[in-house]
Amino acid sequence: MTTARPNADILTLRCHCGRLRGRVDASSSGRRRPGLHVVCYCDDCRAFVRALKRPELLDRFGGSAVWQTTPARITLDTGREQLACLKLSDKGMLRFHSACCATPIGNALGAGWPFVGLLRACLEVDDASAQRLFGAPTHVHGRLALGDVSAFAEPRASLRTIARTVGFLLRARLAGAQRPTAFFDAAGRPVVTPRVLSGAERDALRAADR
Ligand SMILES: [Zn+2]
Ligand SMILES: [Zn+2]
Structure with missing residues (x-):
């Protein structure tokens, strides 16, 4: 459970219609931020949003804004039965x-x-607060963007970005921040059975890029 501290930066997590609601503790302790802010242009992230038929959530180059943080910072309060999963x-x-x-x-x-890469689409956070809490985003997998993003995006993920991610995961693992988790049961199974797309479904979603 997320323990609220005085002045803690607790963000509301909610689905568009409001049935699924929770909280995310985005407060820093010490100098490190509690997550990594990324805009991902990879075709998998884009196919996910397209599978949900929510293309309006992509930026104009087909990117998804994500805040990568730890499961321990995320609490789902209501509407857990609305949680679904796609692979x-x-x-x-x-x-x-x-x-x-x-x-x-x-x-x-x-x-x-x-690790959970939270889509900004489910977080109630304005741009100024996102900048303050998450820092400036790193744009990754720019070679898969829908348009030329080479001025501000890494073509894949740079060694520096990979090193930051590995460092984040190692520190988080040492802190035991993989638990508690709203997404897996005690046996380590996802709390809902994932729907796995067929190859044809996946190809159709990717074809929308061309
Ligand atoms: Zn909803
Ligand atoms: Zn991606």
Whole structure:
């Protein structure tokens, strides 16, 4: 559970229709920020948003704004039964969303991973607060963007970005921040059975890029 501290920066997490609601503790303790702010232009992130039929959530180059943080910072308060999960392939990430109104919520790697990539689309946070709490975003996988983003995006993910991510995961794992988690049960299974897209479904979503 998230323990509220005085002046803690607690953000509201909610699906578009409001049935699924929760909180995210975005407060820093010490000098490190509690997550990594990313805009991802990869075709998997885009296919996820397209599978939900919410293309308006992509930026004009087909990117998704994500705040990568730890499961321990996320609490779902109401509407847990609305949580649904999609995988683009058998081996893909677990991409959680709301069933009620198809709001993307977060991407997870598995129960043991201290990682959830929360889509900005489910967070109540204005740009100024996002800048303050999350820092400026790193734009990654620009070579897969819908348009030329080379002026501000990394073509893939740079070594520096990969190193930051690995460092974040190692520190989070040492802190045990993979738990508690709203996304996996005690046995490490996702709390909802993921729907795995067929190859044809995935190809159709990717074809929308061309
Ligand atoms: Zn909803
Ligand atoms: Zn991506």
